[in-house]
Amino acid sequence: MSAYLVRRIIGVIPTVLGIATIIFFLMYLIPGDPVRVILGQHGDAETRLRITREMGLDQPIIVQYGYFLKNLATGDLGTSYRNNQKVADILLDRMPATLLLAITSVLLSVCLGMLCGIFAAVRQNKIGDVLIMILSLIGISTPVFWLGLLLILIFASKGFDGSPVLFGILPVSGYGEPGLDRLRHLILPALSLSAVSIGYIARMTRSSILEVIRQDYIRTAAAKGLPYSRIILKHALRNALIPVITIVGLNFAGLLGGAVATETVFSWPGIGKVVVDAIRQLDGPVVVGGVMLLAFVFVIVNLIVDITYSVIDPRIRLERD
């Protein structure tokens, strides 16, 4: 097991390196002058030269790349063009909000998605199954940001006179105070962010259970006279779990991307919001740093998913050892 762990963790390094390299060269290849962004229209030639030197932009590309990697390895993501703050500090400050939103959404989508999937599988081709499958397809096809706006319209919006448009019982946006208020602010963003994942997980759970249910050991369990609920929950679900976990991991990328949109719609002060604000202010280092951080989180989550497989299904670990 430990050999497997070590190999998997080492295997992450080329991926992270690849992401960093691609982003660096994109920044380099695509025209745009950071010195100009910092100075604006003003600034004489001398200041311009000084800042170019300070930022190391007069060095050859390969040297710049080396510095970029070195800084990255020490957790230095550069300095914001706008307010001279360390990018890493800005991002770390916003990390808890994004994590809260992402983790709530994952939990919500796993619970609801699997519940719907199991229900649909058990009632295959009956009305409940068809309904859930249609709903999950709609969930997958609906743009996250639009769903967020719809939820705001239904549950939060108030007109000019302060009377609710429809229900108007939840806050429109913001982070709220810690405690119950935070929870009230969390409901709508988390719901809109998890809709897509709920759809994917429900579909995957259903098809995975339907596949497993035809196996001999299930028939054996049924022949032994075990109750149906026990067969489904204990024998079928456990073996149907691997594809479901894969989907959870793969979906996480979509979730992080969706978080960018959701945080913007709901003014949720997370990393996604920072990135979008930085895009509007042409603050390159913050955009790149934010994207790198989210990408890194994604890679780590997938690593955890891979390790989870090997815990659930020892064959995976043995196969490669």
Next chain:
Amino acid sequence: MKQLWKEIRKSKLAVTGLLVVSILILTAALGPFFLHYDPYAIDLDLVIRHPYGPKSPSVDHPLGTDDLGRDLLSRIVYGSRVSLQVGILAMLIATCIGVTLGMLAGYFGGWLDLIITWLTDTAFAFPAALLAIAVMAIVPNPDIFWIFLVLGLIGWAGIARVVRGKVLSVKEEEYTQSARALGAGHIRIMIYHILPNCMAPIMVSATINIAGNILTEAWLSFLGLGAQPPTPSWGLMVTEGQAYLATHYWMCLFPGLAIAITVLGWNLLGDGLRDALDPRLKDV
């Protein structure tokens, strides 16, 4: 082709999807000929008109107008062109790259296979949506052209993986071996003998790829990183309506609905094609 149509007709999903997609393509192609209003025409006398209803009994603007008095129906119909363009062009780029790499890896095997498989795995581990943000934030003038380029260059991994798997099984078939025995070259075998037998999974992947592209375009445009005003892009239209959500909901509602229906149509078609073309999954 006839066989394919027969299989598709059997699946309700596929037929529904095909219907939605056909209507969309027809709308994009012919819709503009039936419209009375220019989607770019600003009319400040008509700012934020209600959709057809008790408050403004006029059939002129059945979906209402936006904050600049532009007819929403016109903009949504023209928007279908934008989203179809991005969806299909990006799909073509992704499919070309994916099919080429998948064929090479599956057919030749060896070190080429190792490299391509590693590349595919890395691309899979890559959060594509985030990369798209990074690229679109860096390019000097983000617009539709960049979007389909970026989406195309990102989306090939799934197709490559599917094609590789299929090639591995097809290349051992007897007809491939007999072609080889008759002296056919590698390229000839790949194009005439292997590719036709990979068409089913390629079509499924391509259809689902289109759905994803349309969704990502809408999302990037919503963030201001895609189509720029005054382009009638659905994602952009939702952004423009966001400020008026509580008081004039239709500016957000209809463009978003258009995105959802379009993506749903392509997804339905993709699912239906998979059911129709992959007999292994039929009963599941």
